[in-house]
Amino acid sequence: MECEIMTNAAIFKKITDINTFGTYPTESLEAACRAQISDYTDGTVNFQDMAYDENSGMACFVGNYQTDGTATNTGGDTIATQAIPLVAIATAGATTPETTTWNLLAQYDTVDITLQSPNTEQSALVSIITLPFGKSTNFLNDTWLAVGHANTDLAQMRTPGTYQANVSPNSNMTPLFVSIRTDGTVNYESSVNAGARPSWSWTALPNSVIAGFNPMLLSDIVYSEQNDNVVMCGSVALDGAVGSFGMMVESDLDGFAPLTPYKFGVKYGNGVGVTRDAPSIIRTLAIQENAVGGGESATNTIVLFGGGNNANNSPASGTGLFGVYQPDFSNAWGVGDRWEGLAVGIGANSFWTDYIGTVKGGLTTDNLNSVISIERVTTDGEDLYVIMGTSDNGPSLLISDAPIQTGPTATPTVYDNTISNSGTTDVKFPEINWLAASLQDNLPNGYASAANKSAYSCIGLANRKTKVISGGMVDDGAIFPLSGPAGTGFLLSMSRGATTFNSDVQDNGELPQNTASFLKSYYIPNSETDRFFIVNSRINGLFFSSPTSGNITNVATVTPITNNKAEAYFEYMLYDGIDALIAKKLQQLGVRVTITNLEWYKQDVLKQGLDLDADFFREWATSQTEENEKREKLAEFYGASRPQKRAVRQEFFDDYNNREEILKEMDFHREESPLDDAPYNDEVAEDQEAKKLEKDLDDKIRIQNLVDEETKNGNKT
Amino acid sequence: MGVRRQVYVFLIADDGSDSVSALEEFANKPKSIFTSNDVGSTKDKNYPRASTSINQFITVEAMGSTPGFNNSASAWTPRGALNLLIENTFFFNQPDGTWSEGLTGTASPYPISVQNQRSYNSFPRVYLDESTNYDVTYYMGNSIVGAPDNFIADEYVALTIS
Numbered sequence: 121m122e123c124e125i126m127t128n129a130a131i132f133k134k135i136t137d138i139n140t141f142g143t144y145p146t147e148s149l150e151a152a153c154r155a156q157i158s159d160y161t162d163g164t165v166n167f168q169d170m171a172y173d174e175n176s177g178m179a180c181f182v183g184n185y186q187t188d189g190t191a192t193n194t195g196g197d198t199i200a201t202q203a204i205p206l207v208a209i210a211t212a213g214a215t216t217p218e219t220t221t222w223n224l225l226a227q228y229d230t231v232d233i234t235l236q237s238p239n240t241e242q243s244a245l246v247s248i249i250t251l252p253f254g255k256s257t258n259f260l261n262d263t264w265l266a267v268g269h270a271n272t273d274l275a276q277m278r279t280p281g282t283y284q285a286n287v288s289p290n291s292n293m294t295p296l297f298v299s300i301r302t303d304g305t306v307n308y309e310s311s312v313n314a315g316a317r318p319s320w321s322w323t324a325l326p327n328s329v330i331a332g333f334n335p336m337l338l339s340d341i342v343y344s345e346q347n348d349n350v351v352m353c354g355s356v357a358l359d360g361a362v363g364s365f366g367m368m369v370e371s372d373l374d375g376f377a378p379l380t381p382y383k384f385g386v387k388y389g390n391g392v393g394v395t396r397d398a399p400s401i402i403r404t405l406a407i408q409e410n411a412v413g414g415g416e417s418a419t420n421t422i423v424l425f426g427g428g429n430n431a432n433n434s435p436a437s438g439t440g441l442f443g444v445y446q447p448d449f450s451n452a453w454g455v456g457d458r459w460e461g462l463a464v465g466i467g468a469n470s471f472w473t474d475y476i477g478t479v480k481g482g483l484t485t486d487n488l489n490s491v492i493s494i495e496r497v498t499t500d501g502e503d504l505y506v507i508m509g510t511s512d513n514g515p516s517l518l519i520s521d522a523p524i525q526t527g528p529t530a531t532p533t534v535y536d537n538t539i540s541n542s543g544t545t546d547v548k549f550p551e552i553n554w555l556a557a558s559l560q561d562n563l564p565n566g567y568a569s570a571a572n573k574s575a576y577s578c579i580g581l582a583n584r585k586t587k588v589i590s591g592g593m594v595d596d597g598a599i600f601p602l603s604g605p606a607g608t609g610f611l612l613s614m615s616r617g618a619t620t621f622n623s624d625v626q627d628n629g630e631l632p633q634n635t636a637s638f639l640k641s642y643y644i645p646n647s648e649t650d651r652f653f654i655v656n657s658r659i660n661g662l663f664f665s666s667p668t669s670g671n672i673t674n675v676a677t678v679t680p681i682t683n684n685k686a687e688a689y690f691e692y693m694l695y696d697g698i699d700a701l702i703a704k705k706l707q708q709l710g711v712r713v714t715i716t717n718l719e720w721y722k723q724d725v726l727k728q729g730l731d732l733d734a735d736f737f738r739e740w741a742t743s744q745t746e747e748n749e750k751r752e753k754l755a756e757f758y759g760a761s762r763p764q765k766r767a768v769r770q771e772f773f774d775d776y777n778n779r780e781e782i783l784k785e786m787d788f789h790r791e792e793s794p795l796d797d798a799p800y801n802d803e804v805a806e807d808q809e810a811k812k813l814e815k816d817l818d819d820k821i822r823i824q825n826l827v828d829e830e831t832k833n834g835n836k837t
Numbered sequence: 838m839g840v841r842r843q844v845y846v847f848l849i850a851d852d853g854s855d856s857v858s859a860l861e862e863f864a865n866k867p868k869s870i871f872t873s874n875d876v877g878s879t880k881d882k883n884y885p886r887a888s889t890s891i892n893q894f895i896t897v898e899a900m901g902s903t904p905g906f907n908n909s910a911s912a913w914t915p916r917g918a919l920n921l922l923i924e925n926t927f928f929f930n931q932p933d934g935t936w937s938e939g940l941t942g943t944a945s946p947y948p949i950s951v952q953n954q955r956s957y958n959s960f961p962r963v964y965l966d967e968s969t970n971y972d973v974t975y976y977m978g979n980s981i982v983g984a985p986d987n988f989i990a991d992e993y994v995a996l997t998i999s
Contacts, residue, residue, distance in 0.1 A: 128908035128909065128913055128979070128983045128984065129983055129984065129985070129986040130980075130982050130983030130984055130985045130986070131983060136852065136853040137853050443997065444997070460997035460998070461997060461998045462995050462997055462998065463998075464998055470998060471995050474995065475993060475995065479993060500985070501985065502987065502988055504988055519988060519990070520990075521988060521990070529996065533994075539997075544996055544997045544998070545996075545997045546994055546995070546996060546997075547994065547995045547996075547997060548992065548993075548994045549992065549993045549994070549995070550992055551988060551989065551990035551991065551992060552990055552991070552992075552993045553988075553990035553991075583856070583857035583858060584857050584982055584983075584985075585985035586983070586985065615983075615985070615986050616985045616986055616987070616988070617985075617986035617987045617988040617989060618988060619986050620986070648856035648857065648858065649853060649856055649857060650857060679853040681851050681852055681853045682851045682913065682981065682982060682983065683850070683851060683852060684850070684851045684913045684915075684981045684982075685848060685849065685850035685851070685852070685903070685981075686848070686849050686850075686902065686903045686915035686917050686942075686975075686977055686981065687846065687847065687848050687902060687903050687947055687948075688846070688847040688848075688870050688900075688901070688902040688903075688917065688919055688947065688973075688975045689844065689845075689846055689847075689899070689900065689901045689902065689947035689948075690844065690845040690846075690847070690870060690897075690899075690900050690919070690973050691842070691843070691844045691845075691897075691898040691899040691900070692842075692843055692844075692845075692895050692896060692897050692898055693840060693841070693842055693843075693895065693896045693898055694840070694841045694842075694843055694893060694894075694895055695840050695893065695894040695895070695896070696839055696840070696841070696892060696893055696894075697839070697892050699839060699840050699894070700892050700893050700894035700967060701892070703894040703896070703964075704894055704966065704967075707894075707964055707966075712962060713894070713896050713962070713964060714896075715840055718840070741892075744891070744892050747891075748890075748891065748892075751891075
């Protein structure tokens with residue numbers, strides 16, 4: 121009969137071997153901040169993102185800290201109390217945070233010395249990527265690229281009278297781009313120091329209107345390996361007015377040559393002059409460079425983007441941004457642009473309503489209000505886009521097979537992985553599923569239905585072939601808000617194919633600390649046990665509650681486990697020496713070998729007074745011991761590690777010289793049940809009595825013979 | 838010298854002490870509980886194959902393993918079975934003589950609990966005579982780290998909003 125064997129999907133249920141910074145304030149990071157940054161305000165360091173460089177074994181973390189107002193920039197100006205973007209390179213012990221050696225690089229020159237208003241975002245680096253080793257010419261010698269934004273006084277920096285300060289809910293920020301090397305060299309681009317490429321010198325992408333817009337935030341970056349170029353995203357503010365748009369930026373920087381500008385375009389405005397809670401932002405990117413057949417191609421670069429087009433977070437607003445973008449450096453835009461939205465935050469005809477509503481049966485409250493993160497996860501053997509965001513009903517999740525296919529809309533549509541520059545484009549998701557309910561059902565209490573919580577990151581574990589999802593609090597309309605919702609982060613495991621979720625790790629208290637606003641996870645390559653980083657971050661970092669104890673900002677490396685175990689039990693009786701001999705005798709007799717039977721037989725032998733007495737066994741055992749010692753010496757002589765061989769033994773008696781007697785005994789016992797412990801005592805007595813009589817008779821006959829013989833001899837004499 | 842009752846307990850656990858590949862490699866084949874090696878192999882272990890000495894005699898008293906057959910998302914079971922290998926012959930075979938996984942943990946559980954009772958009570962006497970090579974093998978049918986699933990969903994074609 122064949123049975124159907126049920127298998128469980130590979131997931132992890134616990135984390136173990138947790139290595140953290142240690143305990144505040146002596147933890148490795150906090151101690152390094154106090155030692156290396158003279159203007160550091162205790163307990164304010166906060167990381168937003170990290171990237172691990174497999175080639176150097178170093179990790180680079182980016183975020184910010186609060187200066188205490190004593191710092192000076194290169195020009196000698198004192199910097200007012202504010203957030204300072206921070207680059208933190210873990211130069212040694214990157215995967216063991218407790219002993220990490222830090223090289224902390226405060227980016228003083230990227231911020232204006234005076235804190236400007238409106239001030240809703242914090243100066244910080246918020247996203248970082250690792251460049252593939254040895255691949256880039258434009259970023260030669262650079263290991264990491266990071267983006268963010270910095271406090272700036274644009275009205276002062278630009279030609280006076282031609283520009284007005286940003287108006288709330290926008291923030292007086294300017295985009296920040298840095299390249300980082302493992303030796304601690306940081307090159308930066310910020311408008312603050314009126315460097316070679318201030319944001320007002322940025323040029324327009326083809327056919328894009330940028331007049332009256334001020335690039336404000338950068339929130340994500342992807343690297344095109346096929347074109348040695350980058351695409352970045354963020355937000356622009358209208359010049360001196362309420363209003364903002366999502367922004368896409370391209371630049372190869374041409375080896376940081378100052379003549380090569382950034383090119384940017386804007387879309388998805390949230391209304392000019394309309395009061396909004398937050399600006400419109402494109403906040404996340406994911407890249408593919410595949411021809412339809414799957415091979416890598418420099419002319420098929422497609423970037424998926426996501427973000428939010430704030431509409432005051434009104435219920436059922438569905439203001440999440442989602443679309444596809446083909447860079448001008450990959451496919452020249454020509455007469456139009458190759459930047460197409462699938463869900464643009466307004467109107468009923470969008471991806472959310474068409475797919476989540478019509479196809480999957482979701483409610484309008486399931487439409488995404490903001491796409492927080494899109495990640496292409498490949499390390500677990502599946503190639504998937506994981507799309508994470510917020511909805512009125514709670515954290516939302518979509519997963520699509522990657523790469524996707526695109527083609528200008530036609531009858532029939534020819535998919536060539538290009539995006540039309542003059543009309544609509546069909547975007548084929550080979551396999552896609554909406555999994556918000558699965559995510560929400562498996563989140564810890566309090567997370568499931570909250571509109572201000574989202575997953576932030578998803579990684580694939582190469583050996584276990586499963587995924588990790590982490591997230592927490594989010595502010596739909598901000599990247600790194602000065603103030604934001606309070607809460608904690610979450611971590612859960614998801615099977616590779618997203619059929620099974622598990623949040624056991626959340627409930628067992630293993631997480632390094634639970635006061636972080638959100639968690640992000642990062643895989644450590646080439647780890648046999650699938651170790652990964654967990655970065656604890658605060659969404660409103662600088663004004664987090666005063667640090668008094670515990671880990672404020674923390675990074676942990678952990679090993680995922682299932683804690684499954686299987687046990688086997690093997691019980692046996694070992695008969696040694698004389699007892700082994702008797703056990704074998706019992707076996708030959710067909711008697712069950714038990715301690716009781718063995719003792720019976722031993723007593724029986726002694727009682728019968730056979731030729732074999734106890735001395736015989738002692739002599740036999742002594743001889744055996746001597747032989748064993750000889751054999752062991754020989755074994756050592758030939759090498760102790762050799763497998764044990766059957767020893768040559770000397771027989772001191774022949775097992776078969778009493779064969780007839782044994783057969784008689786076997787016949788006698790054959791009638792008995794092997795479960796019986798011993799024959800009846802009266803049988804033994806009768807047997808012994810018979811032997812005595814037989815011996816007496818033999819003795820009498822022998823004595824009589826001797827007497828007769830002596831008598832005969834006497835007569836002769 | 839004498840008679841000794843002895844017990845060998847084997848444990849395999851996904852607790853972070855072994856690499857994932859080692860854990861995956863253990864499943865779906867009989868493994869020695871003494872060395873965790875494949876049957877007959879002494880790979881990576883400085884152990885000879887188990888054998889009785891010249892003046893030893895062993896009687897097998899009991900065997901058992903973690904019970905359970907089916908898996909669910911929340912409860913993993915090993916689908917394990919124990920077998921005895923004497924010289925080159927497995928004790929538990931299929932009726933037609935072909936190899937069998939052995940005595941399952943469900944039939945002979947360890948540890949015994951209220952929910953898991955031994956249903957295989959009359960364990961046959963197995964004698965290991967002196968100078969006999971033997972092994973006790975554990976077969977775990979379900980991977981201890983689980984089986985990776987694949988993402989399966991429907992195709993969807995979306996139209997961009999120009």
